[in-house]
Structures are given as structure tokens and as C-alpha cells.
Amino acid sequence: MDAFYASVEQRDNPELLGQPIVVGGRSQERGVVAAASYEARQYGIRSAMPSSTAERLYPDLIFVPMRMSYYVDISNQICEIFDRYTPLVEPLSIDEAFLDVSGSTRLWGDATTIAKRIKKEILDELQLTASVGIAPNKFVAKIASDLKKPDGFVRVDPPLDLFLDPLPINRLWGIGQVTEKKLKSAGILTIRDFRITNPEILRQFLGNSTEHLLQLARGEDSRKVVPHRESVSISTETTFSVDVEEFDHLENTLLGLTEKIATRLRTKKLRARTVGIKLRDSKFKTLSRHLTLSDATDVTQVIWKSVQNLLRKTLDGHFKIRLIGVQISSLEPAADKIQSHLEFDDSERQKKIDDVMDDVNRKFGSGALHRGIDRSK
Numbered sequence: 001m002d003a004f005y006a007s008v009e010q011r012d013n014p015e016l017l018g019q020p021i022v023v024g025g026r027s028q029e030r031g032v033v034a035a036a037s038y039e040a041r042q043y044g045i046r047s048a049m050p051s052s053t054a055e056r057l058y059p060d061l062i063f064v065p066m067r068m069s070y071y072v073d074i075s076n077q078i079c080e081i082f083d084r085y086t087p088l089v090e091p092l093s094i095d096e097a098f099l100d101v102s103g104s105t106r107l108w109g110d111a112t113t114i115a116k117r118i119k120k121e122i123l124d125e126l127q128l129t130a131s132v133g134i135a136p137n138k139f140v141a142k143i144a145s146d147l148k149k150p151d152g153f154v155r156v157d158p159p160l161d162l163f164l165d166p167l168p169i170n171r172l173w174g175i176g177q178v179t180e181k182k183l184k185s186a187g188i189l190t191i192r193d194f195r196i197t198n199p200e201i202l203r204q205f206l207g208n209s210t211e212h213l214l215q216l217a218r219g220e221d222s223r224k225v226v227p228h229r230e231s232v233s234i235s236t237e238t239t240f241s242v243d244v245e246e247f248d249h250l251e252n253t254l255l256g257l258t259e260k261i262a263t264r265l266r267t268k269k270l271r272a273r274t275v276g277i278k279l280r281d282s283k284f285k286t287l288s289r290h291l292t293l294s295d296a297t298d299v300t301q302v303i304w305k306s307v308q309n310l311l312r313k314t315l316d317g318h319f320k321i322r323l324i325g326v327q328i329s330s331l332e333p334a335a336d337k338i339q340s341h342l343e344f345d346d347s348e349r350q351k352k353i354d355d356v357m358d359d360v361n362r363k364f365g366s367g368a369l370h371r372g373i374d375r376s377k
Contacts, residue, residue, distance in 0.1 A: 001078070002129045002150035004095035005035035005071055009064045011127050021062040025239075026051055034066055038150055069263065071095075074126065081121050085114050090225045096145075098138055100225035112155055119153070139221035140164070143171055160219030165192035172216050174209055191217050234272075236261050237325025243282045244321050248373075251311060255371060257326045258307050262300040263358060265328065271296035272328035275306040279314060280323035288327075289314050296332050300357075300371070301350040303328065 001007070005023040010016045020040035025031025031051035043058040054061055075094045082089045085108055088100035101114050108114045115132045122130050131152035133144025140163065144154035156163045164171075169191060170180045182205050188194050194202070195217040203210045215221070236257050244250055254277065265272060276290035289310045297303060307326055315321075 001095040002131055003035055003037055003041075004075075004128075005066065006037040006040075006064075007128055008067075008071060008074060010037060016062065016064070019062055020045070020058055020060070021064055022051070022054055023064050023066055024051055025065075025241075026055075026063050031063070031239075069260070072264070072267070074128075077126060078122060078128075078130075081118060081125070084121075085118060088225045088227050090227055098141065098225045115153065115155075119151075136160070137219070137221035138223050138225070139173065139216050140219055143167070161192075161195070164217065164219055165190060165195070167191045169194050172213055174213055179205060233327055233329035233331070234261055234264055234268075234270075235278075235325060235327035236264075237278060237323060239323045240321070244324075245319065247315065250315070250321055250324060251308065251373060253324055254307055254311055254326065255304060255373060257324070258304045259300055259357075259371060261326050261328055262298060262303050262354070265298040265331075266334075266354065266358060269334045270331045271298045271334050272303070273297075273330035273332070274328065275303055275310070276327040276329070277307055277310045277314065278323070278325040278327060279321055282320040282322055284322075286323075287314060290327075290329075292330070296330070298334055298354075299350050300354050304371070 006021055009021060009023060010019075016037075018039060019037070020043065021037045022033050022035070022040055022045065024034040033045060033047050033049045033051060033054050035047055036045045036049075036054070040054075040058065040061060043061075045054045045057055045061070051063070071094060079089060079091070079097070082097060082099055086099050086101050086104045088103070090098040092098065099118075101108075101111050104114060105111065108117070111134045115134055119130055119132060122128055129151040131145050131149045132154070133141040133146070133152075134155040135141035135144055136156075136158065140156050140160055143164075144156050145152065147154050167190060169175055169183055169188060170177075171191060172194065175183070183189075183194070186201070186205070188197055188202075195214065199210055199214060202214070206213060238253060238257065240253075244253075272293075273296040274290055274292050276288060279287045281287075291306055291310060293302070293306065
């Protein structure tokens with residue numbers, strides 16, 4: 001997808017069309033750029049950049065708050081379009097996926113025809129543009145998809161070296177800025193330069209990665225498209241604009257994060273057996289604490305009680321917290337039966353509460369209905 005979060009916001013608010021916008025928090029909130037529109041990118045603004053840096057590059061930048069659950073819903077709609085053409089869909093992230101259409105061509109036409117249909121259906125149904133790369137393997141297809149954004153369409157047929165050779169070496173997966181600088185100092189500027197360089201020279205810079213990168217430089221990538229790749233963990237966190245000392249504030253924030261992460265669990269039809277919290281104090285010291293439940297769960301209240309206990313055990317004495325987060329892991333597919341927990345005896349009731357809250361928040365927007373903390377005890 002093209003500047004996915006930013007494009008969604010521009011689609012939903014026509015006043016933002018053609019404007020340099022950033023999705024993320026402002027610099028006063030210690031924000032980070034989650035996505036930048038193409039208009040903002042003209043000023044050198046990129047995702048993962050501190051918002052303070054983005055504002056220095058363009059002071060009139062427009063900031064739009066993130067709506068992650070909304071973007072996830074749209075991502076799911078895009079995946080439904082993919083599924084019309086092939087069951088072999090491997091998501092890379094919320095806005096990117098590999099599709100193997102080799103088994104679909106007799107039904108739908110060649111890869112170019114399928115790709116054009118998918119682009120058109122995304123545009124017609126969701127009013128968003130996608131860029132497509134078509135190639136015999138993942139590595140080349142990924143590069144092709146990036147070359148002519150936005151709304152790009154690039155097909156690469158053998159011989160692949162004609163396509164790869166002129167490209168800069170930073171197009172090879174695994175070559176970062178530091179390695180790129182070293183290779184350039186040795187006169188290795190393009191993928192062709194890399195491909196024809198003596199491997200022993202490359203090994204001085206790349207060590208054990210040399211052979212793998214040479215394979216990519218030759219356009220060799222044997223990895224298959226693996227559908228429905230399971231999540232290893234799910235996490236969410238927030239950074240405060242001012243360091244927080246009040247325990248109630250931290251607890252309320254953590255409850256909101258827990259609700260968000262439990263909703264994502266249920267959306268993915270998963271349950272978690274391990275629950276954890278992450279804290280970073282004013283001196284940038286990071287603390288992580290985890291516990292393992294007796295049964296895997298997707299019930300918000302069960303996860304919340306574990307998170308709440310971890311917070312109370314971790315924060316002992318004076319503290320100033322700048323970041324707080326929740327992580328769940330040891331994920332497994334959800335079963336149909338209601339799970340029961342020895343430490344929590346009304347799981348069936350809590351599951352019904354979750355179902356009602358999920359329905360309300362889907363209808364009226366994330367956060368329309370949320371829990372509170374009983375402080376009378």
C-alpha cells in the first residue's frame with residue numbers, strides 16, 4: 001500500500017488531500033512519525049523519524065492521530081481482496097504482502113492480469129492505491145514494488161540481472177547504512193559491482209552473510225510464500241509527553257493498552273499464555289516483567305488482572321515513567337469452548353462482556369466503550 005496510514009487519513013478527510021501530513025504524535029508528545037504522506041516526504045520526512053525532526057524539516061506539517069484498530073480493519077478488507085485470487089498470501093506487515101498466483105493463472109489469467117484486477121478492486125472498493133511488483137521470486141518482487149510508488153506497477157522477467165544490476169547496493173536486504181558506506185568506499189556502488197566483486201573481498205565487510213547476499217545479487221531467492229504466518233507475540237506501548245509519577249495514571253493507561261491488545265487477540269482468533277509489561281523510566285532504564293497463566297486466554301479481564309499485578313509488583317517506591325507497554329506471547333489458536341481460570345471464576349460472564357464491547361467498538365469506533373478501575377477497594 002502507498003503511505004498506508006496517511007493515505008487512509010487523506011481519503012477520509014478531503015481537506016488533507018495534497019497536504020504534507022504525518023500520522024503520529026507531535027514533538028511535544030515525544031511523538032514518532034508512523035507514516036508520512038508523499039507531500040511530506042518531499043521535505044525529507046520519513047516513517048520512524050522523531051516528530052521533532054519532522055517539524056524542523058517542515059514547520060507547517062499537519063499531524064493526525066493514529067487510529068491503529070481502524071487501519072487493521074482496512075488491512076483485513078485488503079486481504080479479503082487478495083483471497084479472491086489465491087490462498088497463498090503471506091503478510092509482511094499491516095500494509096504489505098506476498099502473493100503466489102502461480103496456481104491461479106488458469107482461472108484468472110496471467111500474473112499481470114491478476115495484479116491489475118487487484119489494484120483496481122482496492123481502488124474501486126477502498127479508494128486507496130497499491131503498488132505492485134511481479135517477479136519470479138520474493139526478493140525481486142519486493143524491490144519491484146518499491147520502484148515506482150505511488151500507484152506503481154513493475155513486472156520483472158528473466159534475465160533478472162538486467163533489472164538488478166543498475167540498482168544501488170542498499171537495495172540488497174541486509175545492507176544497512178554502515179555497511180553501505182564501507183562498500184562504497186571500496187568502489188562497490190551498484191548490485192552489479194557487488195555481484196562481480198571477488199567474494200573474499202566482500203567477506204571482509206560482510207562475514208558469513210556474503211554468500212546469501214551474493215545469491216540475492218544474482219536474483220536467486222528460493223523462499224516460498226507461506227500463508228497465515230502465526231504471530232509470535234503482540235505488543236503495544238505508549239510514550240508520555242511528560243514523565244508520570246501518579247500510579248493511578250499509569251494504571252489507567254495500562255488498562256487501555258490491555259483492552260487494545262485483548263481486542264487484537266480476539267480479532268486474530270488467538271489466545272495468549274504469557275503476559276508481560278514494559279516500563280521505561282526517566283533515565284531510560286527499561287524494565288520488563290512476565291508471567292505465565294495456567295490457561296491460554298483472550299479474556300480482557302483475565303489479562304488485565306495479570307498486568308495489574310505485574311505493575312504493582314514492579315513499581316516499588318518512587319518512580320518516574322516515560323514509557324509503558326503490554327506484551328502477550330505464547331500464542332495459540334482460540335478454541336470454541338470458554339476457557340476457565342482457577343484464579344478467575346466468572347470467565348463466561350467476562351467473555352460475554354468482551355463480545356458486547358467488541359461489537360460496540362466496531363460499530364462506533366475504537367474506545368467508544370471501555371473499562372474503568374474500581375478504586376473503592
